[in-house]
Amino acid sequence: MTQFRNPILPGFNPDPSIVRVGEDFFLATSTFEWFPGVQIHHSRDLVHWRLVGRPLSRATQLDMRGDPDSCGVWAPDLSYAHGRFWLVYTDVKRYGQTTVSGADGASLRDFHNYVVVADSIDGPWSDPVRVNSSGFDPALFHDDDGRSWLLNMLWDHRPGHRRFAGIVVQEMDRETRQLVGERRLIFTGTDRGFTEGPHLYKRDGFYHLLVAEGGTGWDHAVVMARARALFGPYAVHPDGAVLSGNGRQDGAITRAGHGDLIELADGTPWLAYLCGRPLPGRARCVLGRETAIQPMRWCDDGWLRTLDGSGAPDPSPPLPSLPPSPWPGPTDDGRFDGPKLPTAFQWLRTPEPDRLFSLSARPGWLRLFGRETIGSHFEQALVARRQTAFRFTATTRLDIRPAQYQQAAGLTCYYNSTKFHYLHVTADDAGRRVLALLSADPETGCSGDVVATDLPEGAIELRAAVDHAALRFAWRGDGEVQWHPVGGTLDASVLSDEVTVPGLPNFTGAFVGMACQDLSGAGGHADFAWFSYVEELAPNG
Incomplete structure (x- = not known):
């Protein structure tokens, strides 16, 4: 076998954030109103994954009573730096729109962003520190100068303004886990709109900013921009979207967007991203937004592209150059004779x-x-x-x-x-x-x-x-x-x-x-x- 089949995490597993620690890969996904919060999966070959934890499991970490449907925990970002794991996430308390005058009314939403840490992926995870509430999809970037920065999309609630106002960055004090210094708007997005899901990487002297755009439906996309300095200015990828289903409402994999990059030990880049699989003949994804992954390539011009350059999601990518590492099959037999709820349940x-x-x-x-x-x-x-x-x-x-x-x-x-x-x-x-x-x-x-x-x-x-x-x-x-x-x-x-x-x-x-x-x-x-x-x-x- 030379290929594997996407998605790697079938069923409701959206907004992947992936990190490599030595020979281990860990991937976090959103759980929204389902408790405990955040799912973390573990793999050694990028193909076989097992659930290893839901870190937000205590009342001191998360209480979503009253959160509307599809609110709660959005877009966790998992990173590893300075000898510990870092997890930032949003708890969305309100989604509804308050119309002041027609379609351009105010949109009053409440997004609270938190950070928790752990020395081991198994925990225990700390109580959260609230870092801000200015928008959702927070992510941490740990620069090579030892400083850490928090990014998130900026929400503009005012009547007549563009809701998705861009990506902001602010330094985080790692000891207190509080934001310090000035908040800076570094990227306002492209004409696709709905700029969200930021992740930042440093390579060959450039800061590479990866965002999701186009909304989370059929036009969802992964878009990239780069700059010589953290605060910009950022130039947008010349191809437009790095990855997108481009409006397709059929096929094996579509709705591709909200991605995160990792590199193997040999430098090969892989992109984890959310996707959807519509019912055959019907534009409905009952399995929700799932997680897929595929290899990418850095081109001679310094930009990231899919292997074939098409920017399309791949339902059957080539296997990574890693030893196969399948996990033992599930041990749950459907009975409730143990001290804990079987792991599949929330x-x-x-x-x-x-x-x-x-x-x-x-x-x-x-x-x-x-x-x-x-x-x-x-x-x-x-x-x-x-x-x-x-x-x-x-x-x-x-x-x-x-x-x-x-x-x-x-x-x-x-x-x-x-x-x-x-x-x-x-x-x-x-x-x-x-x-x-x-x-x-x-x-x-x-x-x-x-x-x-x-x-x-x-x-x-x-x-x-x-x-x-x-x-x-x-x-x-x-x-x-x-x-x-x-x-x-x-x-x-x-x-x-x-x-x-x-x-x-x-x-x-x-x-x-x-x-x-x-x-x-x-x-x-x-x-x-x-x-x-x-x-x-x-x-x-």
């Missing part, structure tokens, strides 16, 4: 998971405590994992005894509070258990129906089978062999960035998992014996 927003679930209340089971609605931005008991292929089957065994209709638990295919399909056990007005299906769809609205009555006593199994845009739910009683389909064929493609309520951000991806609600406030619980996720690989995933 929950939403809160740093207090003990209020959402327990692995000890009923040994061998995951107990979810019913909290707020499945649309809550504050405290809801939803434990889920990423969808990482176009075809999969998820099943779970559920034990719940709801006393009334405000109590429910079940299996959900979920994107955010406005887009989900939820098969759940609840009670009717007489207190009898029933099976109901609730769907939130920005295109058709919200619908809910009872799909099965006279459920048997005891635990039942629920199943979600997804084949590209088709989702089919089913259930069966304990000990039954036959599955009972319910709800017909649902549209799984609405669980994508491209289907949205106007004005809301959509930057994550589809998840599948378990949820529990008790809208009476009593905190009634549901128990899950196991959760199985099995991918069915086929062409296009």
Whole structure:
């Protein structure tokens, strides 16, 4: 084999930041409203990766209760300098626009940027220091003179002004982790607009600035500029975009942008970047923004380009000149008989998971405590994992005894509070258990129906089978062999960035998992014996 297949991190894994430390590569990606914050993966060959940590795991580091959908942790930047790891990230608290007069109204958003450090990639990671709130996508540049600098995009909220106002840089005192000196605007971007995601590198006497432009959709791009001095002036790459899908809404890899560079020990440059894989024949990326990587080359004119010079993302790049280093396969068997939640799972927003679930209340089971609605931005008991292929089957065994209709638990295919399909056990007005299906769809609205009555006593199994845009739910009683389909064929493609309520951000991806609600406030619980996720690989995933 001389090639490998992109993406290297399938499913919702956007905004990659990559660093090489000796023979090890570490890559951080955004997690938005999912807790714990930031995913860090480890590789020794750039092809095989494993999740090694989510560093923002304590209430002192991150609390996203109230953060809107697709807000929370944006674009972490991971670096290694002066004997330690540095991680900077944004916690977005508000996204909405306040219109003063038509389309040119003020856009009032809240972005808080923090830095944490650790001596080892495994942690422990420090409590955060807030460095600024002037925009998002912070990144650290450690210059060869021993000084460190923070870059971020600058947000201009004023009516009539360009929101993405450029890239600013300011020195950071490494001891206090506070910014010092004057903030300088060093790059205002190109005509593509939406200048964000800055990273800075030094090579052959030039400061090379890499940014994302064009928005995070089909026109997303990696753009570069360079200067002899840190503060500029910066000359833009003569080819325009270094990498872009150039508006393509089909194909194996598109939506390419928001990249970060590393060099192998032999000097070969590689670019990690986010991408999207639309459903065949439909311009919808249910797997969200994923991470791909490909080799690049420094040309005689000192500019970076793709190997073929086309600037196109490569779905099947050549293997790096590194020894193959596959990791052992996953050990999770779908059961909840350990002291910790299996690593594939996350929950939403809160740093207090003990209020959402327990692995000890009923040994061998995951107990979810019913909290707020499945649309809550504050405290809801939803434990889920990423969808990482176009075809999969998820099943779970559920034990719940709801006393009334405000109590429910079940299996959900979920994107955010406005887009989900939820098969759940609840009670009717007489207190009898029933099976109901609730769907939130920005295109058709919200619908809910009872799909099965006279459920048997005891635990039942629920199943979600997804084949590209088709989702089919089913259930069966304990000990039954036959599955009972319910709800017909649902549209799984609405669980994508491209289907949205106007004005809301959509930057994550589809998840599948378990949820529990008790809208009476009593905190009634549901128990899950196991959760199985099995991918069915086929062409296009």
